[in-house]
Amino acid sequence: MDSAATIAVPARVGLSFTGRVWTMLFARIGLAIAFQAVATLVALALGSADPLRAAADWWLGWFALANVATLALLRLSLHREGARLRDLYRTSLGEVKRDAGWLVAALLVSGPLGYLPNVLLGQALWGSAQVGADLSFRPLPLAGAVAILAVFPLVQGAAELPTYFGYVMPRLERLYGWRLRALLVAAVVLSLQHVFLPFLLDARFIVWRALMFLPFACWIGFILFKRPRLLPIMAVMHGLIDASLPVVVLAASL
Numbered sequence: 475m476d477s478a479a480t481i482a483v484p485a486r487v488g489l490s491f492t493g494r495v496w497t498m499l500f501a502r503i504g505l506a507i508a509f510q511a512v513a514t515l516v517a518l519a520l521g522s523a524d525p526l527r528a529a530a531d532w533w534l535g536w537f538a539l540a541n542v543a544t545l546a547l548l549r550l551s552l553h554r555e556g557a558r559l560r561d562l563y564r565t566s567l568g569e570v571k572r573d574a575g576w577l578v579a580a581l582l583v584s585g586p587l588g589y590l591p592n593v594l595l596g597q598a599l600w601g602s603a604q605v606g607a608d609l610s611f612r613p614l615p616l617a618g619a620v621a622i623l624a625v626f627p628l629v630q631g632a633a634e635l636p637t638y639f640g641y642v643m644p645r646l647e648r649l650y651g652w653r654l655r656a657l658l659v660a661a662v663v664l665s666l667q668h669v670f671l672p673f674l675l676d677a678r679f680i681v682w683r684a685l686m687f688l689p690f691a692c693w694i695g696f697i698l699f700k701r702p703r704l705l706p707i708m709a710v711m712h713g714l715i716d717a718s719l720p721v722v723v724l725a726a727s728l
Contacts, residue, residue, distance in 0.1 A: 483555075487649055491555070491649075495641075495642060495646060497551075498551055498637055498642050499642045500663065502544055502633075502667050503667045507670055509536040510530070510536060513536050526673075529672070530674055533672035534622045534626050534719060534720055534723060535614075535626075541626075541629035545559065545632060545633050548633070552641070565704075570704070576704060577707060580704070584715075592686045600678060609679055611723050611726060614723055615727070619720065619724040622720045626716070626717075627713045627716055627717035630716045631711075643659075643695065643698070644656070646660070654699075657699045661694075665684065665685065665691045668687055694708065
């Protein structure tokens with residue numbers, strides 16, 4: 475078996491399989507909307523003057539819960555295909571060694587692609603890259619910031635890349651014969667999900683969030699399209715990179 479990332483793609487497909495694939499493609503967006511809506515209602519009940527903004531301040535917390543829900547849906551989908559969630563995370567030292575060059579390329583290019591669009595878009599939209607960061611990461615009660623730091627990187631790393639590039643991408647290829655198109659669909663939806671992380675009624679913020687991770691998503695998708703067995707390693711690295719987000723919140727909360 476070449477890859478844990480493609481182990482569960484069944485030979486036969488039908489309406490239920492098609493429905494699962496498209497559901498998982500958009501599940502994280504739907505979950506983000508639902509969890510922010512609940513957080514907004516809670517903030518409203520607690521008397522917040524701006525409940526949408528108050529809910530957005532906690533987005534790393536409620537999106538950690540959305541990641542847990544994503545993993546539950548992913549586990550259920552794989553189970554119905556005769557596989558297990560842990561199959562997506564299986565790898566070996568030998569496989570990593572064979573793809574060491576791809577892994578190095580992924581890491582070297584990921585940094586600039588993850589950072590530069592953020593800065594360039596911020597400069598184009600606001601004249602400063604800091605505005606988007608200030609809207610995204612705000613102080614929280616210290617206990618909440620610590621709890622988010624402990625949980626968010628683990629569930630984010632486990633859920634995001636495995637959903638889009640471990641589950642959805644190879645199944646779109648299986649369903650429709652897509653190759654690069656399957657990569658692009660998964661990458662574009664991954665990028666667009668950030669509009670709702672958090673959702674704010676600010677046109678420039680929406681554009682910034684929609685586009686800032688698109689080059690990064692396409693690049694990671696390309697790496698995993700070419701070398702799907704790197705998925706477990708890339709998931710771990712993605713979780714470590716995203717650990718910087720709750721660190722920023724924690725620093726602001728001190």
